Amino acid sequence: MAPEFGGIEAWINSNPLTMEELRGKVVLIDFWTYTCINCIRTFPYLKQWHSRYADDGLVIVGVHTSEFEFEKDYDNVVEATVNDSLVWPMAQDNDYVTWRRYSNRYWPAKYLIDKDGVVRYTHFGEGAYAETEEIIRELLEEADPEFRVNNLELPKDQTLDPAFLSTRNARVTRELYGGYERGQSDMLYGRGGYVRQVEYFENKDKVFDFTVEGDLESDKIYFEGPWHIGPESSTHGRMTENFEDSLSIVYSATSVNAVLTSETGEPYKVRLKVNGEYLTEENKGIDVMIADNGKSYVWVTTPILYNIVKNPSYVTGEKLEMSSNSDDFDLFAFTFGVYDNGH
Structure with missing residues (x-):
């Protein structure tokens, strides 16, 4: 089963949530920190998933676990979420309690949890956006057999510089x-x-x-x-x-x-x-x-x-x-x- 949130100092964009309350939903836990460029590069994909699937039962929960001391400041995190237009619930995990419960080691890290509260998929770092979205769709269909994708195109990973290649x-x-x-x-x-x-x-x-x-x-x-x-x-x-x-x-x-x-x-x-x-x-x-x-x-x-x-x-x-x-x-x-x- 997916671990419960713990040690959360503050919630942003939401009242406090629990995994128990989220049963029946498909939950995407996203561990991030606001100055991490690898996290920042995933924002367009998270925004797209929220826009496409929030009404169908997907709940994204960003767990902000700071890399640097100044990132523990609540106002700094709020400013970052506003500047980057991140509108889904955010949990401020300054003491790494939730991070440790997931045995997490990476920024960013994504954990997809099904309607029964079971972790069904993980991905660490950037990339694999199409694969992640396919799993989101599968879990949404399990939660609601009437869920339909409506021919939405799967996302592509970011393109590398041709000169580099x-x-x-x-x-x-x-x-x-x-x-x-x-x-x-x-x-x-x-x-x-x-x-x-x-x-x-x-x-x-x-x-x-x-x-x-x-x-x-x-x-x-x-x-x-x-x-x-x-x-x-x-x-x-x-x-x-x-x-x-x-x-x-x-x-x-x-x-x-x-x-x-x-x-x-x-x-x-x-x-x-x-x-x-x-x-x-x-x-x-x-x-x-x-x-x-x-x-x-x-x-x-x-x-x-x-x-x-x-x-x-x-x-x-x-x-x-x-x-x-x-x-x-x-x-x-x-x-x-x-x-x-x-x-």
């Missing part, structure tokens, strides 16, 4: 984390960590003045100037006037996203360059602004995932540099994509 030995930079806790875990698994500079792990929970020497290794974060190394993120270590300090990565992808917050909640500007040049209308992300003088920036106003680079097609070995005069500049993670739509 045609590049021999193409690869995508993996997710990179700014905080030392995830870096230490990565080291334990023998993957070398997310930051190459040895001083990074020698100066945890303090400010260190980094220097970059020689060429940058691909798929690693490099810091220049004073940075505070924290358990979840790295924060610019001083106020400046001329963007003297920076962080850089050499990446391979079509798109680049960054999870950024402000230490004080005050907005700040991050200057962006790729290969020493400012971004343009052709390669800027949707959250990037181009000033009248041609300089490219992202304004960090709220703790979210920002789309900062959106190349026309797949690239490899590109150097992204980010700098800010603010000591609120706070990096949690980078994520990368190779989808045809650039997200």
